[in-house]
Amino acid sequence: MNKPWTPSYPKNVPYETEIPSLSLYDLLRNSAERHPDQKAVIDGDQEITYSELKNASDRLAGSLYRKGFRKGDRIALMLPNCIEYIISFYAIHRLGGIVVQINPMYQTFELDYILKDSEAGWFIGHAEQKKKLENIGLSNQLNIILADRNRQEEDSLYDWINKGTHELPELNIQPEKDLALLQYTGGTTGRSKGVMLTHFNITSNVYQDRLYTAEALQLQESGERMLGLSPLFHVFGMARLNSAIYAACTYITIDKFEINKVVDLIRKYRPTIFPGVPAMYISLLNHPDLTADDLSCFKYCSCGSAPLPVEIINQFKQKFDVPIFEGFGMTETGPTTHRNPVSGKRKVGSIGLPYPNTDAKIVDIETGTMEMPPGQAGELVVKGPQIMKGYWKNPEETSVALRDEWLHTGDIATMDEEGYFFIVGRKKEMIIASGYNIYPVEVEEVIYQHPGIEEACVYGVPDSYSGEAVRAAVVLKKGVRVTEEEIIAWCTGKLAKYKVPRVVEFKKQLPKSTVGKILKRVLVEKEIERHKVLQEVSGNSLLLKNKGG
Numbered sequence: 001m002n003k004p005w006t007p008s009y010p011k012n013v014p015y016e017t018e019i020p021s022l023s024l025y026d027l028l029r030n031s032a033e034r035h036p037d038q039k040a041v042i043d044g045d046q047e048i049t050y051s052e053l054k055n056a057s058d059r060l061a062g063s064l065y066r067k068g069f070r071k072g073d074r075i076a077l078m079l080p081n082c083i084e085y086i087i088s089f090y091a092i093h094r095l096g097g098i099v100v101q102i103n104p105m106y107q108t109f110e111l112d113y114i115l116k117d118s119e120a121g122w123f124i125g126h127a128e129q130k131k132k133l134e135n136i137g138l139s140n141q142l143n144i145i146l147a148d149r150n151r152q153e154e155d156s157l158y159d160w161i162n163k164g165t166h167e168l169p170e171l172n173i174q175p176e177k178d179l180a181l182l183q184y185t186g187g188t189t190g191r192s193k194g195v196m197l198t199h200f201n202i203t204s205n206v207y208q209d210r211l212y213t214a215e216a217l218q219l220q221e222s223g224e225r226m227l228g229l230s231p232l233f234h235v236f237g238m239a240r241l242n243s244a245i246y247a248a249c250t251y252i253t254i255d256k257f258e259i260n261k262v263v264d265l266i267r268k269y270r271p272t273i274f275p276g277v278p279a280m281y282i283s284l285l286n287h288p289d290l291t292a293d294d295l296s297c298f299k300y301c302s303c304g305s306a307p308l309p310v311e312i313i314n315q316f317k318q319k320f321d322v323p324i325f326e327g328f329g330m331t332e333t334g335p336t337t338h339r340n341p342v343s344g345k346r347k348v349g350s351i352g353l354p355y356p357n358t359d360a361k362i363v364d365i366e367t368g369t370m371e372m373p374p375g376q377a378g379e380l381v382v383k384g385p386q387i388m389k390g391y392w393k394n395p396e397e398t399s400v401a402l403r404d405e406w407l408h409t410g411d412i413a414t415m416d417e418e419g420y421f422f423i424v425g426r427k428k429e430m431i432i433a434s435g436y437n438i439y440p441v442e443v444e445e446v447i448y449q450h451p452g453i454e455e456a457c458v459y460g461v462p463d464s465y466s467g468e469a470v471r472a473a474v475v476l477k478k479g480v481r482v483t484e485e486e487i488i489a490w491c492t493g494k495l496a497k498y499k500v501p502r503v504v505e506f507k508k509q510l511p512k513s514t515v516g517k518i519l520k521r522v523l524v525e526k527e528i529e530r531h532k533v534l535q536e537v538s539g540n541s542l543l544l545k546n547k548g549g
Contacts, residue, residue, distance in 0.1 A: 004374070005353040005419025010341040012215055017356050019385060022203040023173040024093040024180055024242060028054055031248040035222040039250045042269065043083045046149075050248060053087065059164030060091035060157070064122075066165075067143065071096030071172060074182065075122035076115060076142075078102040078129050080255040081232050084147040084157055086241065088124050089232075093180060093199070096173050097122075100182045100194075101233045103514055104129065110192075112136040118182050118194055118392065124157065175199035182392055183235050185331040194392030195235075201334040205386040206242045208355040209336060213325075214247070216343035217300050219273075222248035224299070227271035229257050229280060234515045235335045236304035240275040249273065257516075259283045263290055270297035277305040278312070279516030281324065285316055286454060286477065295320045300342065302327060304335065306517040307423060307441060309456075310349040311448035327351055328423060332407055334386035338421055349445075350420045351413075358384035362415050365427065368408055377424055377437075380413040381406045412439065429520060431460030431468050436498045438470060440520070443501065446494045447472060450487065452480040457510050458501065459520045461527045472501040473523055475510060 009015055022030075028050075031038075036051035048056070069075070075092055077099050079085040092099050100118045102111065104125070111132055115123075123133065123142045130146065133139040147157040180202055182194040213219065226244040228251045230237035244251040252269050254261055257280060265271075276284075281303065284290060301324045313324050325342060328351035329335035337360065340352035354360045362378040364370040372378040387407050390398035401408055412425045425439035432438070440458040447456040455475040463469035476482055484504040491500045511522040 003354075003359070003419060004415065004417070008341070008345060008353060008418045008420065010212070010216055010343045013212055013341075013356065015356055017211065019204045019207050019357060021175045021200060022207075023171070023175050023178075023199040024202060025057075025090055025171065025173070027203065027206070027242055027246045028057065028090045031222075031245055035248040038222045038248050040245070040248075041083050041086055042250060042252045043081075044254065046083050048083060053090070056087045056161050057090040057094060058166050058168065060087055060161045061094040062164035062166060062168055063160035064091060064097075065095055065168060069095060069097060069122060069143075072098065072179075073122060074098045074100050074118050074120040075124065076100040076102050076118070076120040077233070078104050078106075078111075078123065078125035079147055079233070080104050081228065081237070081253040082147075082149075082255055084124075084149065085232050086251075087161070088147065088157070089238075089241075090245075093173075094168065094171070096178060098179045098182055101184070101235075101238065103231070103233050105514055108132050108136045112138070113192065114184050114194075115142070118184075127151070173199055175203060179389065181235075181238070183238075183331050185235075193394055193397055195331045196389040196392050197235075197334050198389055201386050201388060202239065202242060203246075204357075204384075205239060205334045205336055205355075206246050208357065208384075208386065209239075209243055209339075210247060211356055212339060213300060213342050216341070219247070219299065224273055225250045225252060225269055225271040226273040226275070227262075227265065227269075228253040228275075229262065230275060230277055230304065231514055234305065235331045236275070236277070236329070236515065239335050240304075244273075257283075259287055263287060263294070266294055266297070272297055272299045274298055274301045276301065276303060277516035278303060278308045278518075279512060281308060281312060281316060282455060285312065285319065290320075292320045292322075295322050298322050301325065302339070304329060305513075305515040309448040310445055313348055325352075328380075328411075328421070330407075330409060332388045332401065332409075333382060333384075334388065337382045337384065337386065345418070347420050350416075350422050352421070353419060354382070354421075355384065355386075358382060358386070360415075360421065362413055362421075363408075365412065368403070374415055374417045377412050377414050377439075379427065380409045380411045380421065380423070382409060383407065429459065431470055433460070433463070433468050433470060433498055434466040438499050443470060443472070443491065443495060443499055446491055447474065447487065447501075449494075450482070450490050452476050452482040453487075454478075455510055455518070457518045457520055457523060459524050459527075461524065466498075469503075470499060470501045471503045471505070471523075471527065473505045473507050473510060475507055 032050040032054035040050045040053045124145045180199045181197040184192045226249045325340045327339035338351040340346045360382045362372040443458040454477045457473045460468035487504045511519040
């Protein structure tokens, strides 16, 4: 079936194709059979081949099975990027278990909610996490495995690996039906929800990604090195790991992003593939000693977790001669639905074209039923094999997000005549000032063009006259001095008057999630709280005045 983007599709990439039915464990097993001696993971001074990775995962699975772990059991995995995470991830999937991803930085409130909501009976983490479990009274209710590298005592992860056997039950996974992952996300509304992703949701997206990029870039099986810096507990990092394992890449990682260590890794291992998040690209761009020669090893760079400003993409290309291919995805989409083609026309600032076997359209914001013509903004809705099964134990929210197999993303977008999609904002982040719809991304793009700006965030705050007012928070480049008036003047010449920020606040850093996404809601909440305090102070002053105080 022809779609608006069919004529723009990359050559030799089929828009519709048969996707193999694979489990996540199949990805590792297949690569270990084809390339047993290929280096699979490099984690500091720890290195492991594909045959060694499969062997360690199988032995851990053997111990888990002997201790009573069965298909469908939920096991919380609370680790940073490390070999131990990767071994555990595939061991769990060998048995058909369900991984509950947990950010290691989470504290007791977040941890308590996810563990109880997911009904996890097992837990793999570091010793410091066990103390958090004790504080919420769950340490005696979970089967806990400590994964600290220096621990070899009984019931530690390495003890379970060393004592494990290959006596395992028959691999019994139905990829299209069986859950592989519970990934908790805020979604579009309400409290954190567990996104249910099946094996096929995740592996089909791996296959789509490979099909869409590999041939055009002449990426070799077992010949590439991926720099895996995005957190594995986040769906973007987890998906990139699976892509690396599927293609028998060497996956190079560290437990957290530290720019100087990352530069050393690039110079030492010369990675060819880099899936990063905006904060990482901004850090690389502003590193004083990094050169185009240092990054000449990169064949393919992609960005996930949050939009990357066009100005940053252009500066990165100009400085390093390395293009960054933007795309779009969500936790609910396993994660990718769109990507700019690596061959053919690429439109900077666009999220590109839908992946193979993926459909997308723009619908009206109010009802979500009327399809919008090219160029008109509306909500992006998507459909494909990577779309989640639903939200864990939450049929109400599932019915809001999934309607007739279409996922309503909550993102406001446009599609042009050639089928390229552009994200212009989130439904919840759209600013309405004096009846005008303002998309923060548009204002941010203008601010990023200012030579003194390193990072920018635009958001709406309550305003008694216009309903909402546009406000900006910015981080300046090192050594640069810029005034609020200069930023406002810069925007005034490039934007309609109602879009220009009324206030520009200078910050040393912007609040971010663990994957580098700027947290606008934190800025909004602080401003709303400040607004309330001012109102209370004003009210008390008026009261004192009326009393003659």
